Amino acid sequence: MQTNTLKRFGIPLLGALAFLLLWELATDIGAVRPIILPSPSSIFRELASEPAWFAEQAVFTVGVALLGFGLAVIVGVVFAIAIVEWPLLDRLLFPLFIALNSVPKVAIAPLFIIWFGTGAEPKIAIAALIAVFAIVIDTALGLHSVPPDQLDLAKVLRGSRLKVLLRIKMYCALPHMFAGFKVALSLSLVGAIVGEFVSSQKGLGFAILTAQGSFDTPRVFAAIFILSLLGVALIGALDVIERMALPWHASQRKATGH
Amino acid sequence: MAALDRLSVQSFAPGVVPERAMISASGVQKRFGGPTGLLALESVSLDIAEGEFVSLLGPSGCGKSTFLRCLAGLEKPTAGELLLDDKPINGPPEKLGIAFQRDALLDWFSVLENVLLPADFGGYGRKAYEPRARELLAMVGLKDFADVYPSALSGGMRQRAAICRSLLLEPRLLLMDEPFGALDALTRDQLNVDLHHLWQRQRMTVGFVTHSISEAVFLSTRIVVFSARPGKVAEDIRVDLPDDRKLALRDTPDFIRYAHHIRGLFEKMGLIHD
Structure with missing residues (x-):
């Protein structure tokens, strides 16, 4: 157990520490100019100088990303169920959906500012828009992944469509859905930053943009550092939720040794 | 002869x-x-x-x-x-009653819930059939496995559970x-x-x-x-x-x-x- 924990966390941590050390050394001997690449210590000093301010920006950005993600989950799952359950809707709407998705979302961002103003709403909308595609695709794929025997069984047992959906199809889809959620969650963070780049007075994207204006590279890096931590933490949280939501799946993986 | x-x-x-x-x-x-x-x-x-x-x-x-x-x-x-x-x-x-080559058990439900699926899907009420489900499981030696997930069972035990499921509604x-x-x-x-x-x-x-x-x-x-x-x-x-x-x-x-x-x-x- 102890060697396992060491293997799981110790070795990656060692890699990260070695990387930071090399970086610190490279900047200390003056191989890289601080305005291009500030040393890790100066980045941490920057973070420590105004922790409350950074925390405020981070909370705003995470809030936007999570609300956008939540919206994408609701809209994406409902849309996927609709197109899987009613093939006519699939033929009617799916090509349109693909076409809409192929528009670069960054290009739509200014439009959302016109529609929703300069508050949090347009950023949430952009985050949701970027995230929703992965959720629709993976949920639809999952709903189609029911083994034929189980569908035959459901038919013989004369289950209603709602029961087949809720007792069989949704459970079959869950592992696929979580794979989509993970992609979507990372993308919603990207969407939040994109939204803040276009117009904002708040958030980590705003912090990066204003710091860039005054060539405050350590502050840019500090914000990026927080963003990368947030990304890891959010995906980690989703992993925990997945394990709780799919207990049969987790035990199966353990049983087969994965 | x-x-x-x-x-x-x-x-x-x-x-x-x-x-x-x-x-x-x-x-x-x-x-x-x-x-x-x-x-x-x-x-x-x-x-x-x-x-x-x-x-x-x-x-x-x-x-x-x-x-x-x-x-x-x-x-x-x-x-x-x-x-x-x-x-x-x-x-x-x-x-x-129906049984397939692959047991078609639902991995996300317990063995008991799987056996009760015909009552649930047919709208006959799971509560009403629970005693029969437990009796069937006992008959095939799965009495102690009612509350585990199917992934904990061997192939033979899974198929036994599937047969219990097929017999739940006392099919003709x-x-x-x-x-x-x-x-x-x-x-x-x-x-x-x-x-x-x-x-x-x-x-x-x-x-x-x-x-x-x-x-x-x-x-x-x-x-x-x-x-x-x-x-x-x-x-x-x-x-x-x-x-x-x-x-x-x-x-x-x-x-x-x-x-x-x-x-x-x-x-x-x-x-x-x-």
């Missing part, structure tokens, strides 16, 4: 049964993929009486599973007539499509015995698809041998063996004569040879 004589006397023409038919098939044909598609069943005519244990035996791809799926209402014959209690089969009949008709095909030989023997005991208690009508000769002889009161594709009935054999069957029955001369006779049929079809 008395047994063989009896055997040939009691081989009877398709469509002629001594009792009132529960299932009546006449000229059932199934073609997949349009008028020029694959002919899976050519023309199957046979009646099955209430309480019979009928094995549908034949080589792979002979249409025996297709015929079973027609009985289950999962496929529609492209020609001919298929009646259950004198009414055409349009979709799955009420309270039908139980259809099984090679339910033991994926199991090892020992587990298969044990499940044959278990199924025989369950059938003795409940006396439901069983349609049992298999390609194992000894399994068919051991379990059945009647064996319908299918010829290779396109499927039709090659021979209809009444199995006149004791009602209370033990594994040792397979070593008796009577049993061996039945098995030998059926193997002879397959040799004549050119399906097996020395």
